[in-house]
Amino acid sequence: MNEIYIHDSLSNQKKKFEPIDSNNIRMYACGPTVYNYAHIGNARMAIVFDTFARLLRSKYPNVTYVSNITDIDDKIIEAANELNVPINELTSKYTDIYNQDMSNLNVLPPDIQPKATEYVEDMIKFIEKLVQNDKAYEKDGHVFFHVPSYPGYGKLSNRDAEQQLAGSRVQVSNIKKNQQDFVLWKPSSNCQPGWDSPWGLGRPGWHTECCVMSEVNLKIPFDIHGGGQDLLFPHHENEIAQSCASINSDNPEEYAKYWMHNGFVTINGEKMSKSLNNIILLNELLKEHDGETIRLALLSSQYRKSLDWNKNLLKQAEVLLKRAYDFLDNYDGDDSKGDLIGNIPEHLSNDLDTPKAITSINELLKNKSSYDDASIKKSLIYAGNILGIFCKKPSEWSKQNNIDEKEANEIEKLIHKRNVLKKAKDFEGADAIRDLLHSKGIELIDSQEGTTWKLKS
Ligand SMILES: [Zn+2]
Incomplete structure (x- = not known):
C-alpha cells in the first residue's frame, strides 16, 4: 500500500499522512453558507474533499468525513429580509439545491452534514468555557475572543499583527480590548434570529460554528481539516485559536493534525465576483x-493550484470520458487478472495529483494496443472510484453526450504538427496552422507545459 502524502498548510510542507488512529480516520471540511445557488468555486471544494475522502476510504477501513452547512449568518438574514421569507425557508431551500447539485457531480453525501443552528447550545457552552479560561470577554451583549491571550495566533496564515488586521477587515470598534479580537457571540434584535444565552438574546459568530461541529462529531484532535484557500485567514486561524484556547493548549495540532486548502477557480484569469x-x-x-x-474538468488542476475555468476544460473532459466509456462499452471482459497500470494510485496518493492521474488515463486509452484490456479496465475502474467518474453505464453516457471526438482528434493532430514545425524553426508553417485553427473558432494557448486550445468566446 503506497503512503498518502499531503501538503499541510500549517507547516507549509508536504508530509506523509500518519493517522491519529488508523482504525478511524476523521476529516472535516467547511461547507457552504446557504442563501443562494452554489457556484463552481463551491463545487471545487466539495469535489476535492469528496475525492480525498474516497482516496482515504480506498486505504483505511473506517473514515468519517464531516462537512457542515452554515445556516445562520448575517448574509442569510439580509437575503431573507430582502425576499421577505422566513430564514429557515430560505436555508432549507438552498441546502436541498446544494445537495442535489453535488449529487449530480457524483459528490457522495458526507458521513455527517451538521447544520449550525442545531449546535447553538453546544456553541454557548464552548464560549462559556473560553470566558472561564480567560480567553474571551463579554461587552455590551457581545462576546469577543481576546487574540493576545493565544500566543500561537498567526501560525497557520503566517501573518503578523498588521497583516492580520488588513486581512480580516476588522471594523474599528471601541468595545473591543484589542482590534484583532473577533466576535464569538453577538446580540440579536427582536426581528433577528436569536437564542437565549448568559449574554442575552443573540447568535453565534461564524468562526465558532466549525470548532463546535467538528469537536462534537469527530472529537479533537482529528486528522484533517480542509476548506477553500479563502478560509485560511481569518476563519481557520480563528478556529485554531478558539479550539486550542478551549483546552488551554498552544499547539495547533491538538485541534487538527493536517490542514488542506484548495485553490480558487478563476474565470479568464480573474477572480469570480459580483x-x-x-x-x-x-x-x-x-x-x-x-x-x-x-x-472531471474541476479535477484537471491539482487542488492547491488555482484553476482557470474555460470551455476547453469541459471539451477535454468530454473527450476523455467518451474514450473511456467507448472502451468500457467494447470490453466487458473480466478485469480480475489485470494489473493496476499507469501509476494512478501513486499519483493520487501524492497530495491528490489528479492532473497526473488524468494524463495516465489518457495515455492508457490512447495507446490501448500497448496494454492488455483487463489491466486498462481495472485501472479505469480504480481511478473512476476515486475520481468519482465512469459511474454510469457506458450506453447511458453515450446517449446523454454527443460530442465530436473526430474534431477534437483533428485539432490535437494539428497542434502536434505545429510543434514539429516550430522545433524545425519553420515559423511560417507553424503560424499558418495557428491561423487555420483560428479561422475555425479555435484559439491556441501556449505555455511552458505545452499547447492547449479553447473555443473562442
Ligand atoms: Zn468552517
Whole structure:
C-alpha cells in the first residue's frame, strides 16, 4: 500500500499522512453558507474533499468525513429580509439545491452534514468555557475572543499583527480590548434570529460554528481539516485559536493534525465576483453539461493550484470520458487478472495529483494496443472510484453526450504538427496552422507545459 502524502498548510510542507488512529480516520471540511445557488468555486471544494475522502476510504477501513452547512449568518438574514421569507425557508431551500447539485457531480453525501443552528447550545457552552479560561470577554451583549491571550495566533496564515488586521477587515470598534479580537457571540434584535444565552438574546459568530461541529462529531484532535484557500485567514486561524484556547493548549495540532486548502477557480484569469458579473452558477452549468464532465474538468488542476475555468476544460473532459466509456462499452471482459497500470494510485496518493492521474488515463486509452484490456479496465475502474467518474453505464453516457471526438482528434493532430514545425524553426508553417485553427473558432494557448486550445468566446 503506497503512503498518502499531503501538503499541510500549517507547516507549509508536504508530509506523509500518519493517522491519529488508523482504525478511524476523521476529516472535516467547511461547507457552504446557504442563501443562494452554489457556484463552481463551491463545487471545487466539495469535489476535492469528496475525492480525498474516497482516496482515504480506498486505504483505511473506517473514515468519517464531516462537512457542515452554515445556516445562520448575517448574509442569510439580509437575503431573507430582502425576499421577505422566513430564514429557515430560505436555508432549507438552498441546502436541498446544494445537495442535489453535488449529487449530480457524483459528490457522495458526507458521513455527517451538521447544520449550525442545531449546535447553538453546544456553541454557548464552548464560549462559556473560553470566558472561564480567560480567553474571551463579554461587552455590551457581545462576546469577543481576546487574540493576545493565544500566543500561537498567526501560525497557520503566517501573518503578523498588521497583516492580520488588513486581512480580516476588522471594523474599528471601541468595545473591543484589542482590534484583532473577533466576535464569538453577538446580540440579536427582536426581528433577528436569536437564542437565549448568559449574554442575552443573540447568535453565534461564524468562526465558532466549525470548532463546535467538528469537536462534537469527530472529537479533537482529528486528522484533517480542509476548506477553500479563502478560509485560511481569518476563519481557520480563528478556529485554531478558539479550539486550542478551549483546552488551554498552544499547539495547533491538538485541534487538527493536517490542514488542506484548495485553490480558487478563476474565470479568464480573474477572480469570480459580483462586480465583474462572472460568477458561474453550477445550477446553470448543469443544464448544459453532464455532471461527470464538470467534475472531471474541476479535477484537471491539482487542488492547491488555482484553476482557470474555460470551455476547453469541459471539451477535454468530454473527450476523455467518451474514450473511456467507448472502451468500457467494447470490453466487458473480466478485469480480475489485470494489473493496476499507469501509476494512478501513486499519483493520487501524492497530495491528490489528479492532473497526473488524468494524463495516465489518457495515455492508457490512447495507446490501448500497448496494454492488455483487463489491466486498462481495472485501472479505469480504480481511478473512476476515486475520481468519482465512469459511474454510469457506458450506453447511458453515450446517449446523454454527443460530442465530436473526430474534431477534437483533428485539432490535437494539428497542434502536434505545429510543434514539429516550430522545433524545425519553420515559423511560417507553424503560424499558418495557428491561423487555420483560428479561422475555425479555435484559439491556441501556449505555455511552458505545452499547447492547449479553447473555443473562442
Ligand atoms: Zn468552517
